[in-house]
Amino acid sequence: MATSVFLLFLPLIFFSSSSSSTFDRSSRASSLSVEHADDVLTSRNGIFSAGFFPVGDNAYCFAVWFSEPDSEGNRTIVWMANRDQPVNGRKSELSVLKSGNVIITDAGRFTVWSTDTVSESPVFLKLDEYGNLILQNSEVVLWQSFDSPTDTLLPQQLLTTDMKLVSSRSQGNFSSGFYKLYFGDDNVLRLLYGGPEISVYWPDPELKSCEAGRSTYNSSRIAFLDPLGYFSSSDNFNFTSADYGERVQRILKLDFDGNIRLYSRNSGMEKWTVSWQAMSQPCRIHGTCGPNSICSYVAHLGRKCSCLQGFKIRDRTDLSLGCVQEFNLTCTRNETGFLKLSHVEFFGYDYGFFPNYTIEMCENLCLQTCDCKGFQFKFVKHNHPDNIPYCYLKIQLLNGHHSPNFQGDLYLKVPKKTLPFQETGLDCSSTVVKQMNRTYTKNPENASQKFVVRFAIVFGAVELGVIFVVGCCFLRAHQNSSAGTHSYYRMVTGFGKFTLSELKKATRGFSEEIGRGAGGVVYKGVLSDHRIAAIKRLNDASDQGEAEFQAEVSTIGKLNHINLTEMWGYCAEGKHRLLVYRYMEHGSLAEQLSSNALSWEKRFEIAVGTAKGLAYLHEECLEWVLHCDVKPQNILLDSNYQPKVSDFGLSWPLKRGGPANKSFSKMRGTRGYMAPEWVSNLTITSKVDVYSYGMVLLEMISGKGPTEEIENRRVVRWVREKMKQATGMSSWIEMIMDPKLDGKYDKFRVEILFEVALKCVAEDKDARPTMKEVVEMLLRQENDSELV
Numbered sequence: 001m002a003t004s005v006f007l008l009f010l011p012l013i014f015f016s017s018s019s020s021s022t023f024d025r026s027s028r029a030s031s032l033s034v035e036h037a038d039d040v041l042t043s044r045n046g047i048f049s050a051g052f053f054p055v056g057d058n059a060y061c062f063a064v065w066f067s068e069p070d071s072e073g074n075r076t077i078v079w080m081a082n083r084d085q086p087v088n089g090r091k092s093e094l095s096v097l098k099s100g101n102v103i104i105t106d107a108g109r110f111t112v113w114s115t116d117t118v119s120e121s122p123v124f125l126k127l128d129e130y131g132n133l134i135l136q137n138s139e140v141v142l143w144q145s146f147d148s149p150t151d152t153l154l155p156q157q158l159l160t161t162d163m164k165l166v167s168s169r170s171q172g173n174f175s176s177g178f179y180k181l182y183f184g185d186d187n188v189l190r191l192l193y194g195g196p197e198i199s200v201y202w203p204d205p206e207l208k209s210c211e212a213g214r215s216t217y218n219s220s221r222i223a224f225l226d227p228l229g230y231f232s233s234s235d236n237f238n239f240t241s242a243d244y245g246e247r248v249q250r251i252l253k254l255d256f257d258g259n260i261r262l263y264s265r266n267s268g269m270e271k272w273t274v275s276w277q278a279m280s281q282p283c284r285i286h287g288t289c290g291p292n293s294i295c296s297y298v299a300h301l302g303r304k305c306s307c308l309q310g311f312k313i314r315d316r317t318d319l320s321l322g323c324v325q326e327f328n329l330t331c332t333r334n335e336t337g338f339l340k341l342s343h344v345e346f347f348g349y350d351y352g353f354f355p356n357y358t359i360e361m362c363e364n365l366c367l368q369t370c371d372c373k374g375f376q377f378k379f380v381k382h383n384h385p386d387n388i389p390y391c392y393l394k395i396q397l398l399n400g401h402h403s404p405n406f407q408g409d410l411y412l413k414v415p416k417k418t419l420p421f422q423e424t425g426l427d428c429s430s431t432v433v434k435q436m437n438r439t440y441t442k443n444p445e446n447a448s449q450k451f452v453v454r455f456a457i458v459f460g461a462v463e464l465g466v467i468f469v470v471g472c473c474f475l476r477a478h479q480n481s482s483a484g485t486h487s488y489y490r491m492v493t494g495f496g497k498f499t500l501s502e503l504k505k506a507t508r509g510f511s512e513e514i515g516r517g518a519g520g521v522v523y524k525g526v527l528s529d530h531r532i533a534a535i536k537r538l539n540d541a542s543d544q545g546e547a548e549f550q551a552e553v554s555t556i557g558k559l560n561h562i563n564l565t566e567m568w569g570y571c572a573e574g575k576h577r578l579l580v581y582r583y584m585e586h587g588s589l590a591e592q593l594s595s596n597a598l599s600w601e602k603r604f605e606i607a608v609g610t611a612k613g614l615a616y617l618h619e620e621c622l623e624w625v626l627h628c629d630v631k632p633q634n635i636l637l638d639s640n641y642q643p644k645v646s647d648f649g650l651s652w653p654l655k656r657g658g659p660a661n662k663s664f665s666k667m668r669g670t671r672g673y674m675a676p677e678w679v680s681n682l683t684i685t686s687k688v689d690v691y692s693y694g695m696v697l698l699e700m701i702s703g704k705g706p707t708e709e710i711e712n713r714r715v716v717r718w719v720r721e722k723m724k725q726a727t728g729m730s731s732w733i734e735m736i737m738d739p740k741l742d743g744k745y746d747k748f749r750v751e752i753l754f755e756v757a758l759k760c761v762a763e764d765k766d767a768r769p770t771m772k773e774v775v776e777m778l779l780r781q782e783n784d785s786e787l788v
């Protein structure tokens with residue numbers, strides 16, 4: 001940017017002397033006082049000003065605004081320093097200190113804000129012509145307001161990793177509000193409501209990122225608005241303003257109501273007009289109405305909140321607090337009934353969803369579940385010609401909205417004696433419906449057709465890190481509604497945080513050990529909802545902070561593939577770190593290989609499934625994850641002997657395409673299965689897993705582990721030598737094959753598996769195929785073999 005060119009034309013330059021001789025050493029640090037209305041910095045082009053701005057009664061914040069007011073005479077604030085800590089109207093000031101720090105003091109006493117900068121040489125503060133407030137010395141920019149935006153993005157200002165726009169609290173209150181625009185862990189730019197509960201509402205959480213037109217692969221995480229009105233983000237999201245062109249002032253603002261809008265005007269004294277906005281349906285913005293309340297949109301009047309029947313407003317001055325229940329629900333079946341509310345949808349917080357359920361079945365289920373507050377019933381088009389009724393049990397009634405276009409109903413659980421409430425009692429359905437005029441960008445039914453899963457929030461877990469993000473990979477394996485009743489829990493409720501006492505209880509005091517590995521000991525347990533879990537207690541995990549642990553776990557939690565073990569949750573309390581997985585009936589591949597329970601067909605299936613799981617880890621998901629410890633002990637088998645790769649908790653996400661980073665300082669893995677790179681100090685890439693996978697294949701074929709010695713040789717060398725020696729195909733296969741198979745195998749496939757295995761265990765990592773290529777080789781050959 002050309003800012004430095006204009007250095008000399010700055011209206012106000014503060015000097016702080018230290019080593020420089022041209023300025024008087026005794027000169028005070030410069031300051032702007034709250035008491036002098038003309039203590040204002042103005043940009044060289046006159047467009048922006050910075051100074052103290054009144055935000056309330058005798059309350060001021062240091063801000064940057066457009067010098068020219070709007071049509072109502074109000075200033076348009078684009079940045080604020082101390083939005084959450086306004087200062088007194090007397091004796092407060094912003095000072096540039098000799099040390100290079102800039103501070104705001106309240107009433108001459110407390111420092112409420114500072115840039116925390118240090119400089120040996122004199123520094124000065126300037127407001128550039130793009131509205132950026134810059135602190136610099138003669139060499140470098142020490143600090144700039146563009147790096148810490150509040151709720152507004154100006155043209156040329158970058159929104160990048162670790163930056164976020166945070167809405168203001170309300171129209172007249174500039175304090176930080178609940179809505180945030182930021183780049184998520186999956187590189188997608190999104191809008192989040194972070195009030196009492198947390199949920200993402202843009203892009204549409206019912207859509208996978210790719211369906212919303214977003215890419216998760218570009219980790220540069222940069223978004224910006226150009227002066228002409230084109231906004232683009234590294235996740236492929238972009239838009240062009242309705243009034244694209246030059247000579248227009250623009251701001252992109254995250255408004256207090258949770259919508260992002262692009263505003264423009266031709267000049268000062270004009271009204272700002274909206275030239276783009278993110279949400280066309282305001283009731284789809286979460287957090288508007290709070291729990292047990294329904295949002296409805298009335299043209300010209302805006303959004304309106306109304307309580308469900310039997311609930312009353314908690315606080316008339318703050319509708320976002322929602323409504324409280326007035327009746328008492330017992331858990332007795334014969335005392336409880338349901339009230340139908342048509343065209344009402346409550347989003348998220350599902351206890352579970354159940355395809356092909358009738359209303360009666362759904363009612364029964366809700367009655368059996370004491371925590372069930374009601375259920376959503378709607379028809380979802382599936383893989384069938386007919387729509388299938390779906391039942392979503394609600395554990396909380398949040399993000400409710402009413403829309404005549406919504407084809408579904410909410411059944412609210414109420415005491416029988418309060419029935420019959422009539423549906424007409426719902427004031428928004430009787431009065432509001434007719435006035436509503438809403439433009440839908442798409443038929444909402446279509447959106448739901450594609451999904452059997454709704455975005456849901458982990459109960460109790462409010463950490464940002466564990467927000468469940470619906471990514472491209474999240475639903476991949478679950479298009480088939482009968483994919484298993486087990487999976488709905490996790491998919492719908494996300495994964496949760498468990499308490500240590502819960503897990504103690506589940507495992508009966510960690511009594512039943514079912515496995516032991518480098519990372520920790522695994523116990524069998526039964527969760528309070530009767531699910532059988534494998535609970536891994538990590539050794540020496542306490543050197544990892546809780547936040548770091550949660551971040552890592554949330555990465556793992558996002559991975560969802562039929563051939564990876566499902567993680568249901570975690571526990572991080574004090575020094576304890578535990579992971580909760582689904583229990584696998586048939587234990588590990590290692591056990592099954594040694595007990596000779598696997599036929600050749602099963603072995604081949606397991607090879608394919610494992611390759612698919614690893615390929616997904618490496619390439620298809622949100623982030624690249626290396627496993628680093630692929631071995632038969634970590635390949636678990638479910639009741640159908642379907643493989644599930646487990647224990648990828650030791651892995652780290654990698655920047656896609658990039659080499660491994662420094663964090664690979666410690667060697668990981670198990671002797672015998674470890675790629676030579678680990679030992680020879682070469683770069684660690686996903687090819688280490690390919691090597692280990694190759695070793696597993698050899699073991700599955702030959703029945704011999706990598707550390708076993710056969711004729712004084714390790715398996716790999718032994719196999720290679722046998723191949724060289726052999727004259728005919730069948731002779732070496734017979735020599736190598738696991739004798740436990742008793743000659744029952746498909747020679748053609750053995751050959752394929754061998755070929756793949758040997759490619760995988762190549763010493764040179766670049767000669768090894770990727771896991772994706774492995775899958776292709778196995779499957780291509782599989783089809784060929786069927787033709788034979």
Ligand SMILES: *[C@@H]1O[C@H](CO)[C@@H](O)[C@H](O)[C@H]1NC(C)=O
Nearest residue numbers: 055056057059169173174175
């Ligand atoms: C703005 O909202 C915050 C949070 O509710 C509150 O503490 C503060 O007093 C409000 N400020 C004004 C000026 O009303």
Ligand SMILES: *[C@@H]1O[C@H](CO)[C@@H](O)[C@H](O)[C@H]1NC(C)=O
Nearest residue numbers: 070071072073074075171172
């Ligand atoms: C402009 O300021 C007046 C009072 O100063 C206020 O009532 C009005 O809501 C403001 N308009 C906007 C758009 O903020």
Ligand SMILES: *[C@@H]1O[C@H](CO)[C@@H](O)[C@H](O)[C@H]1NC(C)=O
Nearest residue numbers: 218219220221222232233234
């Ligand atoms: C990622 O996004 C940035 C900014 O939009 C772009 O410059 C870069 O080319 C993108 N990288 C890839 C690999 O697409």
Ligand SMILES: *[C@@H]1O[C@H](CO)[C@@H](O)[C@H](O)[C@H]1NC(C)=O
Nearest residue numbers: 213232233235236237238239
């Ligand atoms: C802008 O978005 C459209 C669709 O949303 C996409 O096709 C196009 O590639 C995007 N453009 C850029 C430069 O990312």
Ligand SMILES: *[C@@H]1O[C@H](CO)[C@@H](O)[C@H](O)[C@H]1NC(C)=O
Nearest residue numbers: 310325326327328329415418
């Ligand atoms: C609900 O229960 C509380 C105490 O358990 C009682 O005080 C209250 O009157 C009950 N409300 C109704 C509507 O029965």
Ligand SMILES: *[C@@H]1O[C@H](CO)[C@@H](O)[C@H](O)[C@H]1NC(C)=O
Nearest residue numbers: 331332333334335336416417
């Ligand atoms: C509900 O059923 C239980 C036993 O089935 C009975 O004891 C109770 O009195 C019944 N309550 C009502 C309100 O009918």
Ligand SMILES: *[C@@H]1O[C@H](CO)[C@@H](O)[C@H](O)[C@H]1NC(C)=O
Nearest residue numbers: 355356357382384387388481
């Ligand atoms: C739904 O359930 C009914 C009976 O309960 C069954 O006949 C029907 O085949 C099911 N439909 C689907 C699509 O599973």
Ligand SMILES: *[C@@H]1O[C@H](CO)[C@@H](O)[C@H](O)[C@H]1NC(C)=O
Nearest residue numbers: 299434435436437438439440
């Ligand atoms: C509804 O809104 C659309 C577009 O905003 C407009 O064309 C239409 O006339 C409106 N209908 C009613 C009944 O207000």
Ligand SMILES: *[C@@H]1O[C@H](CO)[C@@H](O)[C@H](O)[C@H]1NC(C)=O
Nearest residue numbers: 381442443444445446447449
């Ligand atoms: C949406 O669904 C309707 C009927 O259910 C269908 O006619 C239309 O083509 C669908 N649109 C899209 C974009 O899938």
Ligand SMILES: *[C@@H]1O[C@H](CO)[C@@H](O)[C@H](O)[C@H]1NC(C)=O
Nearest residue numbers: 383384479480481482483484
């Ligand atoms: C779902 O999977 C089952 C086996 O798990 C299979 O029998 C059924 O045909 C599948 N249904 C669809 C629609 O793919």
Ligand SMILES: *[C@@H]1O[C@H](CO)[C@@H](O)[C@H](O)[C@H]1NC(C)=O
Nearest residue numbers: 662665678679680681682683
């Ligand atoms: C491994 O490589 C790193 C840097 O590439 C080097 O600092 C270290 O000394 C090497 N270790 C060995 C054992 O060669």
Ligand SMILES: CC(=O)N[C@H]1CO[C@H](CO)[C@@H](O)[C@@H]1O
Nearest residue numbers: 477562563605609612642643
């Ligand atoms: C979705 C997916 O890749 N599933 C694979 C899981 O593993 C089995 C083998 O047991 C494969 O047949 C599936 O294709």
